[in-house]
Amino acid sequence: MRTLLYTLIARLREYVRPAAGEADFDHELEMHLAMAEEDKVRRGMSREEARREARLELGGVTQLREAARAARGLPWLDTFWLDAKLGGRMLRKSWGLTLVGGLAMAITIGLGASIFNIWDTFAGTRLPLDEGDRVVAIQPFDRAAQRFYSTTPLADFIRWRETLTSVEQVSAMRSIDRTVLTRDGAIGPVRAAEMTASAFQLARVQPLLGRTLIDQDARIGAEPVAVIGYQLWQSAFSSDPAVLGQRIQIADTPHIIVGVMPDQFRFPMNQRLWIPLRAEPIGDAGSATDVFVFARLAPGATRASAQSELATVGMLPRAAVRQTAASLDARVVPYAAGFFPEVHANSWAGSLIFLLGALFLIPPCANIAILVYARTVTRREEFAARTALGASRGRIVMQVFVELLVLAAGAGIVGFLLARQFSGRLSQIVMPMLRPENLPFWMDFTPSLFTILCAAGLSVLAAAIAGGVPAFHATGRWRRSGFGALGSRGSGARLGKTWVALLATQVALTLAILPPAAEMIWGIFRPTIIGPGLPVEQFLTASLLMEGDTSRFNVLTSEAVRQLMSETGITGVTLSAAKLMEEPAARIEVEGRPASDDDARFNLVDDQFFRVFGARFLAGRTFDARDFRPGSTPLIVNRSFVTEILGDGNGLGRRVRYGRVEDSTPLQPPPGWNEIIGVVEDFPGSNDGPMMFHPMTMPTHDVSLTIHAASGVGSAADRLRAVAARLDPQLRVGRLRSLEEMYWQRRSLDHTFGFVLGSVVVIVVLFSMAGMYTLMAFIVAQRWREIGVRSALGAQPRRLLGGIFGRAVVPLTIGAFVGCALALRLHSWLPIAEAGGRSIPGIVPLSAVLMVLAGLLAVAGPARRAIRIDPTEALRVT
Amino acid sequence: MAESRSAILQGTLDLMVLKTLEQMGPLHGYGIARRIEQVGEQALVVNQGTIYLCLVRLVQKRWISARWGTSDNNRKARFYAITKAGRAQLKAETENWERISGVIGRVLQPGN
Numbered sequence: 001m002r003t004l005l006y007t008l009i010a011r012l013r014e015y016v017r018p019a020a021g022e023a024d025f026d027h028e029l030e031m032h033l034a035m036a037e038e039d040k041v042r043r044g045m046s047r048e049e050a051r052r053e054a055r056l057e058l059g060g061v062t063q064l065r066e067a068a069r070a071a072r073g074l075p076w077l078d079t080f081w082l083d084a085k086l087g088g089r090m091l092r093k094s095w096g097l098t099l100v101g102g103l104a105m106a107i108t109i110g111l112g113a114s115i116f117n118i119w120d121t122f123a124g125t126r127l128p129l130d131e132g133d134r135v136v137a138i139q140p141f142d143r144a145a146q147r148f149y150s151t152t153p154l155a156d157f158i159r160w161r162e163t164l165t166s167v168e169q170v171s172a173m174r175s176i177d178r179t180v181l182t183r184d185g186a187i188g189p190v191r192a193a194e195m196t197a198s199a200f201q202l203a204r205v206q207p208l209l210g211r212t213l214i215d216q217d218a219r220i221g222a223e224p225v226a227v228i229g230y231q232l233w234q235s236a237f238s239s240d241p242a243v244l245g246q247r248i249q250i251a252d253t254p255h256i257i258v259g260v261m262p263d264q265f266r267f268p269m270n271q272r273l274w275i276p277l278r279a280e281p282i283g284d285a286g287s288a289t290d291v292f293v294f295a296r297l298a299p300g301a302t303r304a305s306a307q308s309e310l311a312t313v314g315m316l317p318r319a320a321v322r323q324t325a326a327s328l329d330a331r332v333v334p335y336a337a338g339f340f341p342e343v344h345a346n347s348w349a350g351s352l353i354f355l356l357g358a359l360f361l362i363p364p365c366a367n368i369a370i371l372v373y374a375r376t377v378t379r380r381e382e383f384a385a386r387t388a389l390g391a392s393r394g395r396i397v398m399q400v401f402v403e404l405l406v407l408a409a410g411a412g413i414v415g416f417l418l419a420r421q422f423s424g425r426l427s428q429i430v431m432p433m434l435r436p437e438n439l440p441f442w443m444d445f446t447p448s449l450f451t452i453l454c455a456a457g458l459s460v461l462a463a464a465i466a467g468g469v470p471a472f473h474a475t476g477r478w479r480r481s482g483f484g485a486l487g488s489r490g491s492g493a494r495l496g497k498t499w500v501a502l503l504a505t506q507v508a509l510t511l512a513i514l515p516p517a518a519e520m521i522w523g524i525f526r527p528t529i530i531g532p533g534l535p536v537e538q539f540l541t542a543s544l545l546m547e548g549d550t551s552r553f554n555v556l557t558s559e560a561v562r563q564l565m566s567e568t569g570i571t572g573v574t575l576s577a578a579k580l581m582e583e584p585a586a587r588i589e590v591e592g593r594p595a596s597d598d599d600a601r602f603n604l605v606d607d608q609f610f611r612v613f614g615a616r617f618l619a620g621r622t623f624d625a626r627d628f629r630p631g632s633t634p635l636i637v638n639r640s641f642v643t644e645i646l647g648d649g650n651g652l653g654r655r656v657r658y659g660r661v662e663d664s665t666p667l668q669p670p671p672g673w674n675e676i677i678g679v680v681e682d683f684p685g686s687n688d689g690p691m692m693f694h695p696m697t698m699p700t701h702d703v704s705l706t707i708h709a710a711s712g713v714g715s716a717a718d719r720l721r722a723v724a725a726r727l728d729p730q731l732r733v734g735r736l737r738s739l740e741e742m743y744w745q746r747r748s749l750d751h752t753f754g755f756v757l758g759s760v761v762v763i764v765v766l767f768s769m770a771g772m773y774t775l776m777a778f779i780v781a782q783r784w785r786e787i788g789v790r791s792a793l794g795a796q797p798r799r800l801l802g803g804i805f806g807r808a809v810v811p812l813t814i815g816a817f818v819g820c821a822l823a824l825r826l827h828s829w830l831p832i833a834e835a836g837g838r839s840i841p842g843i844v845p846l847s848a849v850l851m852v853l854a855g856l857l858a859v860a861g862p863a864r865r866a867i868r869i870d871p872t873e874a875l876r877v878t
Numbered sequence: 879m880a881e882s883r884s885a886i887l888q889g890t891l892d893l894m895v896l897k898t899l900e901q902m903g904p905l906h907g908y909g910i911a912r913r914i915e916q917v918g919e920q921a922l923v924v925n926q927g928t929i930y931l932c933l934v935r936l937v938q939k940r941w942i943s944a945r946w947g948t949s950d951n952n953r954k955a956r957f958y959a960i961t962k963a964g965r966a967q968l969k970a971e972t973e974n975w976e977r978i979s980g981v982i983g984r985v986l987q988p989g990n
Binding site: 003071 | 906907908911912925926927928930931934935937938939940941949951953954955956963
């Protein structure tokens with residue numbers, strides 16, 4: 001390896017400065033000849049004979065110089081550069097191919113790189129910690145349901161901490177949102193971590209001030225302490241260097257600040273405040289706590305070896321801990337995957353995305369390949385000349401490949417820029433929705449080196465498909481018929497069965513993706529076209545939360561609602577646990593049906609909720625007073641719930657309960673079975689899928705409030721603030737936003753996705769047409785003379801047209817039939833409705849008709865050219 | 879005579895050049911060529927030009943080093959010397975050669 005590196009360095013050096021090496025070599029050869037000549041003269045030869053003998057023994061000087069030049073520099077780079085220059089010139093000449101092919105490649109590569117970038121961002125392959133790749137999470141895995149749980153019973157954590165040796169600094173944390181009170185007032189809620197002290201050692205980040213947590217802080221009876229984040233230090237303590245030792249009240253308990261962490265430190269996920277986690281075996285209460293467990297691989301250990309050890313240690317019997325699944329075992333997973341189990345469960349996704357990107361490349365590249373094949377065939381005289389001059393088949397294939405590589409490289413750069421643009425746009429949309437403070441500390445949508453490599457890999461692949469394959473195919477034909485025949489006209493260049501099959505496949509694939517894509521696009525843009533269905537601009541949403549003593553919160557919010565209702569212009573006020581469009585999702589189980597992977601979002605609402613939003617009931621009734629009594633378990637679902645999950649009937653009387661809900665879920669659904677008493681039409685906030693509503697009783701310290709103000713939301717916001725201030729200064733109003741703003745923000749992400757999907761579909765269809773056009777244009781060009789002769793012999797244009805269209809009908813018909821079958825299969829297999837698509841009646845036959853029409857339209861041009869062939873002109877060509 | 883001379887086996891020229899430099903110390907290209915011919919007792923066909931290509935390769939690999947000096951007959955010549963890495967390579971290559979030639983010798987022994 002080292003020798004190879006030295007050789008490369010030496011060759012590079014001589015490539016940059018070739019003159020010195022060449023002069024040295026020439027001088028050496030001259031000296032050699034002179035010494036050999038003198039030697040031979042000394043041995044009795046004449047000078048003339050000695051010179052001749054010396055030259056013979058040395059060999060051809062010119063060949064030696066050439067060989068030395070090749071051995072010293074990087075000759076393949078010269079060849080590559082020459083091919084690239086030639087390729088650039090050819091692409092300029094065939095500007096149509098360059099433009100169409102380049103654009104298609106750029107969009108496809110950009111799309112592949114974008115998807116890869118999103119996956120890479122969530123997968124957290126770039127964990128910004130010292131040796132971040134050695135930090136792992138340890139999680140329960142439900143073998144029956146094939147899913148991970150992010151949290152583990154504390155008892156298992158304690159056992160792992162004491163027994164595992166292949167991982168060190170085994171740590172645990174619970175993420176909590178807590179209101180924080182400082183001497184200057186309340187802040188909150190703040191995302192905090194109850195965490196073991198070892199987690200700070202694991203992160204290897206030193207505090208900015210003071211110290212991190214230590215094990216003694218977690219002992220029973222220890223004084224409560226806290227470490228605060230940089231942002232909290234800045235905002236709540238004005239970056240006071242004397243903050244250490246000051247007290248803050250977290251929830252109801254005063255804590256002494258012992259440290260301040262540096263800016264950007266938001267470990268383990270997105271926390272800004274850290275308090276000790278009591279991780280001692282303290283009986284049932286302690287064992288019932290679920291925690292997120294993470295660790296660092298010990299020196300020399302690998303994830304596989306840690307997994308082997310963990311498998312022998314296992315988890316505690318289920319009876320001792322709070323788990324519902326019976327088939328859990330523990331797994332060591334990459335750290336970021338611990339927070340996004342779906343990413344880990346699909347760890348092959350990175351490769352799959354690359355593969356998908358490669359598959360996406362096939363349709364556009366196949367068309368470019370046809371164009372390149374046709375062009376390669378028309379360049380046969382050029383290649384014949386090159387073959388006569390000694391170029392091998394490989395050399396010619398390489399030349400065409402490099403030509404296309406120039407195009408693909410340009411497309412790759414544009415594609416990467418598109419991906420960067422898309423990532424920027426995505427983060428602009430996603431960040432405000434997710435709120436940056438909620439995003440994991442490692443999440444950054446800026447394209448990484450991996451994304452660049454992905455774009456580069458796709459570019460090379462595109463060049464290989466579009467350039468290498470057709471060149472190989474064309475030169476193969478010539479090799480079989482003899483390269484010598486290349487120069488003669490009419491040498492056997494045909495678009496054979498391979499290309500016809502390729503076109504049929506392309507038509508089939510295009511047709512297969514058209515119906516689901518059309519339904520997805522319709523699903524995405526339909527709400528934009530028909531509107532949200534209610535005057536979203538008249539709704540204002542806000543959070544009401546209480547600091548300090550929260551015992552009066554319920555009374556105060558009821559009073560706030562009453563006072564707001566008495567204001568002029570306000571026609572409705574409703575309370576709910578979660579804001580619209582921010583409802584959490586949970587796994588559910590429907591009575592009488594086998595367990596499945598159904599998820600639904602849920603919310604707890606008051607009795608005015610459906611009236612304020614003007615929701616239309618499709619069946620059953622809304623909540624009334626009896627539903628809010630303790631022990632009552634009524635449930636109202638939306639239309640999507642009935643159609644997507646229940647599938648049949650109106651759902652009334654069916655019972656639903658929740659599966660295991662992560663502790664980190666901000667809202668806990670009611671336990672036990674809930675009976676459906678009403679079905680409501682989808683409306684904003686619930687039109688993204690199945691939705692479940694439960695009656696909300698007694699909010700404790702925070703609640704979401706929605707005001708319907710026909711007069712406009714601006715004045716409603718002022719009135720809400722005034723009412724809250726009047727009732728109690730501790731009653732805070734936060735996150736004021738109009739429903740309109742929330743609605744369109746959510747839609748803008750859909751729009752971006754819709755436009756990307758739409759662009760892909762249009763490109764794929766256009767390329768199918770281009771492929772068909774190329775095939776026909778090539779056939780007409782190849783049969784120019786034959787058509788001319790037939791025309792001269794009196795063939796009717798109708799018959800000529802029939803012949804041309806007949807050639808197109810074969811791939812079109814095969815493609816249409818196979819495509820229809822594929823489309824129907826895909827249609828039943830893909831969860832289009834769940835993904836937000838909307839059914840379009842008769843979409844499969846409609847797509848088939850459109851595809852055939854598009855194909856025939858593409859053939860019209862070459863067919864017209866065929867019937868206009870002048871017989872005398874065609875016969876003159878020899 | 880020409881028919882009784884053998885061509886150098888592919889890949890063995892590097893080994894011969896390294897061995898020559900190890901035995902003889904720093905030498906110029908012509909000196910290396912002469913030495914190999916002498917040791918080969920005119921039984922080997924050595925295309926002297928290929929020795930220079932071999933020297934280029936060995937310098938790139940840092941198995942030998944090169945410096946300009948003056949020859950015995952007062953000519954400016956490029957002298958090559960084996961390096962530490964070259965000696966290690968020579969040792970490895972020699973062992974390999976002995977192993978292979980031993981096996982071939984055994985295979986070709988009469989009676990086998």
